[in-house]
Amino acid sequence: MLKYDSFYFQCPHCQAWLEGRNLKAEMVNQAILYSDGKVLNDNLITTPQKMIMCPSCGHSFWVEHPEEPFITYEKPDAEVYSWNTWRFFGISFSDNKGKMALINHYKTFLKKSHYDPKKEIYLRRFLWWAYNDLHRNHQHVRLKYLLNGFMSFGVWHCNRKLILEGEKLFLKNHKDFTENLQRLLALLEKHPDEQIDLELPEIYRELRQFDKVKELLEQVGSRTHFTNELLRHSKWKDPRVFMVSG
Numbered sequence: 001m002l003k004y005d006s007f008y009f010q011c012p013h014c015q016a017w018l019e020g021r022n023l024k025a026e027m028v029n030q031a032i033l034y035s036d037g038k039v040l041n042d043n044l045i046t047t048p049q050k051m052i053m054c055p056s057c058g059h060s061f062w063v064e065h066p067e068e069p070f071i072t073y074e075k076p077d078a079e080v081y082s083w084n085t086w087r088f089f090g091i092s093f094s095d096n097k098g099k100m101a102l103i104n105h106y107k108t109f110l111k112k113s114h115y116d117p118k119k120e121i122y123l124r125r126f127l128w129w130a131y132n133d134l135h136r137n138h139q140h141v142r143l144k145y146l147l148n149g150f151m152s153f154g155v156w157h158c159n160r161k162l163i164l165e166g167e168k169l170f171l172k173n174h175k176d177f178t179e180n181l182q183r184l185l186a187l188l189e190k191h192p193d194e195q196i197d198l199e200l201p202e203i204y205r206e207l208r209q210f211d212k213v214k215e216l217l218e219q220v221g222s223r224t225h226f227t228n229e230l231l232r233h234s235k236w237k238d239p240r241v242f243m244v245s246g
Contacts, residue, residue: 008080009071011052013059017080018052020066032246034136035202035230037195038129040246050122051109055085060109062119096134096166103130103173117191124184131177132241134166139242181207201230206241210234 004021011018023041032040039046053060063070084090089105092098106127115123140151141160151159170177185203188196197220204212213234217227226244233242 005073006075006083007066007071007073008076009063009066011054011056011059012061014054014057016054016056017076017078018054018086019080019083020071021083030246033226033244034132034241035226035233035244036129036132036206036241037125037199037202038132038136047126049087050119052086053089053105055081055090093133096162096169099130099133099166100169102133103127106130107176117187121184121187121191121193124180124187127180128177128184131170131173131180134170134173135163136241137243138163138167138240178207198226198230201227205230205234206239208237208239210237 003024005024007020007022008017009020010016023044023046029042032043034040048066050063051060052063088102091101091105093102106123110120110123110127137159140156141163144150150156181203185200185207188200188203201213201216204210204216213230217231220227229242229244233240
């Protein structure tokens with residue numbers, strides 16, 4: 001069972017109280033790393049959500065550092081909006097409508113305001129992950145996941161239907177996906193961060209520039225399981241996000 005440390009903060013516009021949660025690391029049963037850098041601990045994303053939309057008034061605001069005095073660990077004596085009401089803007093990941101809604105939230109945020117490079121990188125990275133969520137775990141559509149007992153027929157059939165529908169939506173929105181990745185690539189090359197050594201090859205792979213992936217990985221000092229998998233998928237001309245470990 002997952003356990004959290006709760007904290008509380010207020011919307012700067014209407015002063016409504018919101019609950020936040022930090023997953024206790026020692027209680028994590030499974031961690032999954034994907035090639036696009038998204039990490040899930042027990043199916044929960046580990047990267048903090050910095051753009052918040054207040055469930056009370058709809059005001060969106062940025063939380064760079066959830067630390068005191070902005071937050072408090074003492075529950076206020078007032079109505080508190082639960083974590084699920086604002087986490088990823090209240091959308092559900094259980095269907096593709098929710099996943100498309102998340103994509104549209106990030107696209108709206110990027111259109112309605114100008115951000116410094118660090119914030120724009122953050123939002124475009126999350127938009128990238130949101131597009132990939134449409135067909136993440138695409139390997140689960142294969143018959144072997146049913147035949148080897150990895151999942152029951154009912155679960156496999158539902159997952160397969162969801163992922164194949166998501167794949168169609170991904171292809172339908174591929175132009176926007178590509179434009180976002182190209183903008184993210186330009187930002188990262190101009191404003192590199194600690195993730196760039198493996199993030200750039202992955203972006204080029206998803207943009208189908210497979211020769212560039214090999215060129216960049218040859219500059220990486222030591223080979224790892226991650227870099228070997230990037231090379232392997234590039235050799236196959238496979239641009240889909242894939243699971244690295246988990």
